[in-house]
Amino acid sequence: MMAIRAKLPLLGLMATVLALCYATKGEAKHCTSSCGNITIRHPFLIKGDLRFCGDQRLELSCQNNRTLLYLLSGSYYVQDISYDNLTIRLVDASLDPDKCSIPSNSITVDDCRNPYSLIHDLYTYANVFFLNCTTPVNSSLYVDVSPCTNISSSSPFNYLYALYGVANNSLIHESCSVQVQSLAHSFNITSPSIFDIYKQLLMGFELSWASYKYSCLRSEMTLLERFVEFFYSLPYSYRNRVIFMETTGGFILGRAMLGAICLLAIIVHRFRRRHLSMDNMIEEFLQSQNNLMPIRYSYSDIKRMTNNFKHKLGEGGFGCVFKGKLKSRTYVAVKLLGKSKENGQDFINEVATMGRIHHANVMQLTGFCTEGSKQALVYDFMPNGSLDKFLSSKAGDSSNIPLSLEKLYEIALRVARGIEYLHGGCEMQILHFDIKPHNILLDDKFNPKVSDFGVAKLYPIEDSVVSLTAAQGTLGYIAPELFYKNLGPISHKADVYSFGMLLLEMVGSKKNLNYEFADQQSSDEDVYLPSWIYDRLARGEDMGLMDEIEGENKIARKMVLVSFRCIQIKPTNRPSMKEVLEMLENSVDELQELPPRPFI
Known part of the structure; x- marks a missing residue:
C-alpha cells in the first residue's frame, strides 16, 4: 500500500502528460486541415471530420481545392478566415471571376437559423439591390445590368437594374421587385457602372461568428461545445493563459482522479480476493466430498425452477x-x-450435513447451486411449513389446524429419532446447535423433519467434547454451557437441552390449562409456565389440565418429565438423545421420579 502511495505523484504526472499529448496530437492530426490557401480548424470543420473537431453548423466543404460555405441563401467561396477577429470573408459562388455576372444569392439580415452575423456598416460595405422592373426607370441611381446578362435592357418583358449604395429599399420604384440583395465594398464614384459594382462584389464581404453562441442556436449546444466556443473566442494571448491554467488544473485533477481510481482498484481487488477465497474454499470442499448425493444446479436452473423467484x-x-x-x-x-457468513461456512455446513444423510425425520437436500456470490440450496418441499405456526399464540386461527397433544407427542418422538440419528447414525456425529420449532418442518401428513443446518458442526463419533469460539443458536433454546464455560464442556448434550425446551413449548402451547394458572398468571406477570408445572408436580398435584382424558394427561406428564431431564443446567446431568428416545417410547410409569429442579 505504501509503495502504491509513493508512486501516485509519478503516475499522476504521467497521466497528465499523456492526456495533454493525446489532446494536442488529436487536434493537430484530426482537427486541423486546409483547402487551397485556407487553414481550417475549430470552430470550423471540413465535412467528414470528427464531430468534436468543430461545430457542425459551421461545416465547410472543399471542392476543386476551393473552400465552400453553404448558407441558407446559397453557396459562397471562402476567401479568408480570421480566427483572431472571428470573421470569415465570403464571395458569392455564382459570380464568374472571368466575366461580368450578377450574384444569385441574397445576403439578408441576421436570421436566427444562421450562425453568422453581418458586419454591416455603410463605410465598409454598401447594399446592392438587383431589381426586375416591368417598366423602364429613368434615374441616375439605377444602373443598367444588361451588359452582365443575356437579356437586353430594351426587352419588353424585363428591365434589370442595380440599385447601389442605398440604406434601404425605400427608393425602389413601384414597378420593380428585388431579385437579389447583396453587399459590395463601398467606393466613391458618382455614377458607377455595372462593371464597377461587379469588381466590388468580387472583393467579397465579411461575416462574424462571434455572437452566434449567444443566439437561439445556443440552446441546441452542449455544455462542452459552449466551453470550447468560449475558449476559441478568446484572443490568442488569453488562450495561452487559459492553456496554462488548464494544464496546471489538469495536472492536479489528473493526480486526484488517478489516486481515486487506484484506491477504488484496491478496494475492488480486496473484495474480489475475499470472494475468490470464499469461492475457492467452497470448490475445494465440494471436490473433496465424493459421497455427496445432491445435484449441482446452475443459477439459471434455479431461476427456471422458481419461475424467476416468483413464490x-x-x-x-x-x-x-x-x-x-x-x-x-x-x-x-x-x-x-x-x-455469506464466515466465507461461505454456512453454505458448507448445510451441504456437508444434509448432503450425506438420509433419514425420514431429517430434511433431504435435493441439490445446491454455487456461482460466485450466488448460493442456493434445494430441498424437499414441506406443505405444512414449520412447527412454530402451530405452537404460537395464533395456533387457533382458521389458517392453522389445531394439533392435539397426541399429535404433538408423535411429532416430538420423530424429531427425537432424527436428532438421535444425527448424533450417532452417521459416520460423523452432526451437532445441530439450533433445534427450535422454526427449524422443524412438517410435510403433508405432519411428519416432522429437522432442517436448517447453517450453524451445524461435524465431529468424529469418538469426540465427546467439541470446541466452539462463540455461542450459536437461538436465545431460549441455547444450552447454558455455551455461555458459561464453568458448567461443563460443549457436546451433543447442547442439542438435548434445545430439544427439552422444544418439548416444554409443545406442552405449553395447549390452551387447556385450568383457570387456576390463568388467574395466577393474571396476578403475577413473572409466572413461568415450566416452573409452575414443576412446583405442582413436586407437591404431588396434577398439571391442571382441563381435559380429563387419561391418555392425554399421561402424554403431557411424560413430555414434561422428559423435558425436565433434558434441560438440567449441567450437561453431565442430561441424558443422551438415545436415552431421551427410550424415555419417550416407554411408559410414563417408569418416569415417576421427579428430576432435580432444572431452573436457576
Missing part, C-alpha cells in the same frame, strides 16, 4: 425461501442464501 415461502437472517418445481413436476423449496 416466496419465507424470509429470515439466512436469506429467502422460494417455492420451486423440478422437471419431474416435483415441488421443492429453494433457499437463496443471503450475505
Whole structure:
C-alpha cells in the first residue's frame, strides 16, 4: 500500500502528460486541415471530420481545392478566415471571376437559423439591390445590368437594374421587385457602372461568428461545445493563459482522479480476493466430498425452477425461501442464501450435513447451486411449513389446524429419532446447535423433519467434547454451557437441552390449562409456565389440565418429565438423545421420579 502511495505523484504526472499529448496530437492530426490557401480548424470543420473537431453548423466543404460555405441563401467561396477577429470573408459562388455576372444569392439580415452575423456598416460595405422592373426607370441611381446578362435592357418583358449604395429599399420604384440583395465594398464614384459594382462584389464581404453562441442556436449546444466556443473566442494571448491554467488544473485533477481510481482498484481487488477465497474454499470442499448425493444446479436452473423467484415461502437472517418445481413436476423449496457468513461456512455446513444423510425425520437436500456470490440450496418441499405456526399464540386461527397433544407427542418422538440419528447414525456425529420449532418442518401428513443446518458442526463419533469460539443458536433454546464455560464442556448434550425446551413449548402451547394458572398468571406477570408445572408436580398435584382424558394427561406428564431431564443446567446431568428416545417410547410409569429442579 505504501509503495502504491509513493508512486501516485509519478503516475499522476504521467497521466497528465499523456492526456495533454493525446489532446494536442488529436487536434493537430484530426482537427486541423486546409483547402487551397485556407487553414481550417475549430470552430470550423471540413465535412467528414470528427464531430468534436468543430461545430457542425459551421461545416465547410472543399471542392476543386476551393473552400465552400453553404448558407441558407446559397453557396459562397471562402476567401479568408480570421480566427483572431472571428470573421470569415465570403464571395458569392455564382459570380464568374472571368466575366461580368450578377450574384444569385441574397445576403439578408441576421436570421436566427444562421450562425453568422453581418458586419454591416455603410463605410465598409454598401447594399446592392438587383431589381426586375416591368417598366423602364429613368434615374441616375439605377444602373443598367444588361451588359452582365443575356437579356437586353430594351426587352419588353424585363428591365434589370442595380440599385447601389442605398440604406434601404425605400427608393425602389413601384414597378420593380428585388431579385437579389447583396453587399459590395463601398467606393466613391458618382455614377458607377455595372462593371464597377461587379469588381466590388468580387472583393467579397465579411461575416462574424462571434455572437452566434449567444443566439437561439445556443440552446441546441452542449455544455462542452459552449466551453470550447468560449475558449476559441478568446484572443490568442488569453488562450495561452487559459492553456496554462488548464494544464496546471489538469495536472492536479489528473493526480486526484488517478489516486481515486487506484484506491477504488484496491478496494475492488480486496473484495474480489475475499470472494475468490470464499469461492475457492467452497470448490475445494465440494471436490473433496465424493459421497455427496445432491445435484449441482446452475443459477439459471434455479431461476427456471422458481419461475424467476416468483413464490416466496419465507424470509429470515439466512436469506429467502422460494417455492420451486423440478422437471419431474416435483415441488421443492429453494433457499437463496443471503450475505455469506464466515466465507461461505454456512453454505458448507448445510451441504456437508444434509448432503450425506438420509433419514425420514431429517430434511433431504435435493441439490445446491454455487456461482460466485450466488448460493442456493434445494430441498424437499414441506406443505405444512414449520412447527412454530402451530405452537404460537395464533395456533387457533382458521389458517392453522389445531394439533392435539397426541399429535404433538408423535411429532416430538420423530424429531427425537432424527436428532438421535444425527448424533450417532452417521459416520460423523452432526451437532445441530439450533433445534427450535422454526427449524422443524412438517410435510403433508405432519411428519416432522429437522432442517436448517447453517450453524451445524461435524465431529468424529469418538469426540465427546467439541470446541466452539462463540455461542450459536437461538436465545431460549441455547444450552447454558455455551455461555458459561464453568458448567461443563460443549457436546451433543447442547442439542438435548434445545430439544427439552422444544418439548416444554409443545406442552405449553395447549390452551387447556385450568383457570387456576390463568388467574395466577393474571396476578403475577413473572409466572413461568415450566416452573409452575414443576412446583405442582413436586407437591404431588396434577398439571391442571382441563381435559380429563387419561391418555392425554399421561402424554403431557411424560413430555414434561422428559423435558425436565433434558434441560438440567449441567450437561453431565442430561441424558443422551438415545436415552431421551427410550424415555419417550416407554411408559410414563417408569418416569415417576421427579428430576432435580432444572431452573436457576
